[in-house]
Amino acid sequence: MNLILHVWRQASPTARGRFETYTANDVNEEMSFLEMLDVVNEQLIANNQEPIAFEHDCREGICGSCGVVVNGEPHGPHRGGATCQLHLRHFKSGDEIWIEPFRAKAFPVLKDLIVDRGALDRIIQAGGYVSVRTGSAPDANAVLVPKQYAEQAMNAAECIGCGACVAACPNAAAMLFTAAKVSHLALLPQGQPERTQRVEGMVARVNAEAFGHCTNHGACEAACPKGISVDFIARLNRELLKAAVLPPQEP
Amino acid sequence: MLLDAKIPGGPLASKWSEHILHSKLVNPANKRKYHVLVVGSGLAGASAAATLAELGYQVSCFCFQDSPRRAHSIAAQGGINAAKNYPNDGDSVARLFYDTIKGGDFRSREANVHRLAEVSSNIIDQCVAQGVPFAREYSGLLDNRSFGGAPVSRTFYARGQTGQQLLLGAYQALSRQIGLGTVKMHPRTELLDLIVVDGACRGIVVRDLVSGQISSHLGDAVVLGTGGYSNVFYLSTNALGCNTTAIWRAHRRGAGFANPCYTQIHPTCIPQSGDYQSKLTLMSESLRNDGRIWVPRTPGDRRNPANIPDGERDYYLERLYPSFGNLCPRDIASRRAKEQVDSGRGVGELSNGVYLDFSEAIGRLGQPTIQARYGNLFDMYARITGEDPYRVPMRIYPAPHYTMGGLWVDYNLMSTIPGLHVVGEANFSDHGANRLGASALMQGLADGYFVLPVTIGNYLAGPRPAPLAADAAAVRAVEDEVRQRVSKLVDNDGDLSPTHFHRELGRIVWNYCGMGRNAAGLRTALDQIPVLREEFHARVRVPGSGESLNQALERAGRVADYFELAELLCRDALEREESCGGHFREEHQTEEGEARRDDVNFAHVAVWEWTGASGQQRRHTEPLAYEAVELTQRSYK
Known part of the structure; x- marks a missing residue:
């Protein structure tokens, strides 16, 4: 499947952020959402561009590191799971997906999709x-x-x-x-x-x-x-x- | 390299109490004058940092995650062992000790394991007092279950999230100290080197992962609780950030690395679904209590499992191990699964798994009972695979999970570098060649809450080294080295990502130094790793700068250290001409395909000393003397 991604990019806490558009081509529904971002990041590195910074660690929904807003919903369209537990079978080819950091004054953005939850x-x-x-x-x-x-x-x-x-x-x-x-x-x-x-x-x-x-x-x-x-x-x-x-x- | 384990004399059962009595004490009024740096905030690191601060030491604690609550201990599902004998089923300190020694295939130190069994009960008391919501019976008393084939019910658990609850307990104890100002917490800070002056560890060099700033912290002692190195295989059940950098940098500064080849492969993980896969997910092995493991008898049988009649299935664990069946130890269950897949009987789209079938249990007990026991695991499986395990058998395959090897420590948990202490999975001390289920949490908390806070006094109350200024040449030199390493990665004119190299390295290590190892394969790995390492240093590409948050840079640094560790792992596996626990050398097996130990030549700890270049380490040994137990061949037939 192919996806169109609008991803929030912000170089630093004080820099101005904006949405950048990327395509995720030939991804499949068995992939997790974060693995899809991995694939996009590998392409970015291949093009000598900075990969999208996003927080993640255990990738099984228990450490609490990950979390982005997917189409307006924190952790995305599924219920009862963290972003790392979201799989692409919740999307269909051609979907446009908006990916943003958690938005809250108490959580300043550090870079791209990473916020400070101290x-x-x-x-x-x-x-x-x-x-x-x-x-x-x-x-x-x-x-x-x-x-x-x-x-x-x-x-x-x-x-x-x-x-x-x-x-x-x-x-x-x-x-x-x-x-x-x-x-x-x-x-x-x-x-x-x-x-x-x-x-x-x-x-x-x-x-x-x-x-x-x-x-x-x-x-x-x-x-x-x-x-x-x-x-x-x-x-x-x-x-x-x-x-x-x-x-x-x-x- | 001098390997004095400092094991106290006297009978086994009183060694620890005698040691406490004879350990040096730092005067209560003086403790605040000592600064201890704790790196890592998992069970071992957080419990150590909190406890040392309670005692009055000044503590700084470092973790690479955004919060100390994220450490990978949090992912442990099954439970924690303790010799409480609440169920009155015959457990005791002596039995937990014996089971752990035997489970480790007689490759651990008696004195350490006995101490672990002794303090196991205190851990449960401590955690309950912290408010850890362990499972209870209707009486209000704590519930226990049998785990990982243990002959008694000694495992305490909190649903399938025991690690999470224990870590949050330790995190809360640590948070209390941070709030009181006795611990200075440094999240998003990664250790990149150690400062060793005149042979003693005096501090660490770290990188602030947000600003990229490199700085040093000096202290009177350093404690590493930085976990294991399963990610050397690329795909493992570990969190993606888990890395070997802290212990590897310590090794390069003079800390002996013990038994790197003892790695544990967990039998019940979800098989890989494609090349893009970033990690493997473990499902608690409690599933083996009710699930039956099988493969089709005929290689290449692609039929839907429901259409394969019972007579054409091979319940191979039940066939090979009539008494333990599906509950045989982890290493055996893993190896046997590999055998089946290698012989073409693997199941699933990629023929890379074996079935774990609950249909009989559901028929016998009803779906509600199975749901009550394993509901969260079944949900997790369904979420990841898109299949309903109540209808279709689960597919499982082993995955790297835990590393028993690690930095060598003496009975005081001090490495071969004076002042450098190592706790939890990062050290090698208690599990021998194989760790039993529900024992990792026990060891991490034993080290942090009860052992290190006593034994660190033996170092701190000893002679103090000469004062070291923050801007001393020796400190600046290490900082400069780190800066050079970072700029080399960032400035490298390469074309391939750090992940690319990590994946390729993992493939070599998994193929030749995974569940089954042989001399020819290990030699192949030892030929291939240095070649790939050269290519990594020539061709790795890290976009962005070193002066900002840069995840590609973090990854590249970790992969660089994995390359060197991988080489040592294979050398250790090649030198250990026997099979024991998680280390299975195909040349050394019985006619029935079981591990064959060589107690005459290998009843020792292999400790590797860095001599200046990767692949050039010198091997030393610490003989293992057994006074209390008789070495037997493990049999689970």
Whole structure:
């Protein structure tokens, strides 16, 4: 099959970007979307042109490195997968495809399709952990965790930190990302002692970064490669409210 | 090259506790005066960086990815072993120790493996306390499963994403320290060389992958947790960024490289679908618990699998290994699959796979049960191949997955360069010639959380080398070398891409030093690799500049180092005239086609010393002494 690609090219964070048009000829539907970009890049190198910079690593949908906007949708037209898991069988020969970086003020473009998602790391640094020094843990079975809570915590913990939720949100909010970590830890007994300061610290960090506010569009869940539910955003709001109205350190 | 493993005396079971007792301690008030550089932020690197910072050391941590949460540990699916014996099925530290030694085909150090088994339980405690959402029973207690043919259920897991959850646990511990200011994190920063002055490792030279700036960082100790080198095969299950540059540069600066030929080929991966393929995807080998592996009896049989009657199928693992069947160890399952494909019985469009068939299990247990057990893996398979594995048997083929070889380290995890420590897959220490399933996560976290934080004191509390200024000639010299290497690649007047050369190199290494190796093939590889390497240096083309984000440049630098590693890999495989674990020399097999070890001549670690040029390394040995176990031939019949 042959595809026409309009790809965002931007030399540096301060340079002006633009769409460039390329053709991907004789690609086949078994290929992944990123392998198609590899083929285009090999052609560019053969023509002594700079290849398209795009972030990728594991190519199996778990590391969260990759992520571009394909025809207006973060990670492309399929559901429940990262860009690396998108295959060309979702397209047909002759299709025109627009490929852009994740767009958000909090994610400055570094080059072409690569953005800086360091803000997500800073949100975790502001409280997305349990403060347990190595060596100080009790026996793993000393604390029981009801299976349904463990399962729900896992549903939230599956977040791969790709940032598609931010790119999909009309406000460029990081609420689903933040809610996933707050919920994961709030659902477990291990997360209780720091529950209040965790949610307050993380939300304060979100507000200090260039993210917008959540207005319950739900576009984040639709774009999430792991299908993380917006219900966790409701849980985050409850956690935040509790932190504001309950006296500190009381159940 | 002096290879003193520093294994403590005394009985095996008390070596580690005795060693802790006799290890040097850095005074708590002094720890902040020591600066440790940790390179890599996977399970081993992140856990080490976090723990060292908790202890009070000043830590800088480096990774080439945009965030420390992306390291390839994240892709591990199956689980993590620990000798907790929660299921009461007879597990113990001694049994985990024995299984690991035996699984490694008696080519690992007893003392290291025993220590690994001892600390395995602490790892689970630590991870649970961090909030890792392991699978639970309805009682609220932790669930365990048997994995990779282990005789007991000692594997802890979090759906099919155990590596992800453990890495996020370590990442969160690291993030806490970054937030507290005790760790300075340097993402998008790649190590390109080490600074070794008067024989001791004093720092590293790195390239900022965004600005292209080359700079050096000095420290009191350097820790490499930079993973394995499976991508030397080009196609592997590793992430595309995984590379050997850090350990290779360390090797070139004097670190002994141990057992490079011990590479693991994982049996259950999705076969290649074309030349454009960039990586192979692994599916958890837990699939072998219920799937039956077969090929058509007749070579070249192209019929739809549904039309091949049972009598015309060969369930070859069940036939060859009646007691272990489809659950025989990874190396055996892989080699047998290759045999079938090589004999013309391969299936699929390219005849490059074998069937993994769930129809019987679905008939026996019902589709909902199979879906509950393997739903995510079946979905992944369908997404990649476009086929529905509930209706059509999966096609699988082995793929390079893990490397047991790596930098030689002593019991303190220190390499032959004083001050340079190596943790996780990057070192050679615990898996011998073959790693058991669910043991990689265990080793990475054992090294980072529990071993290195103790043993690094033995170096730091020793005599301190003379102060080294950031602008000392020795530092500038290494920076200049790195700058020259980078400009040489960028300025090269070539015409072929780095990927082209990587693919060609991978083809040679896979064909001659993959699942089956023989002297003639290895000699062919050793003839071809230097020729291709010369061509690479003459003809590689890197568009763009070195002073900006340049992925072609990153790749070219990594491929250059793979060329040298590939040569050593083949030499090591040629010198090791025996078959053991993942290293199968076709000349050394029993009449039944099983690996034949040579314990008289090869019960040792092969350690290679760089002498100035690729292909010229000198081979040294560290004898392996077995006190607690009796060397037996593995049998899974």
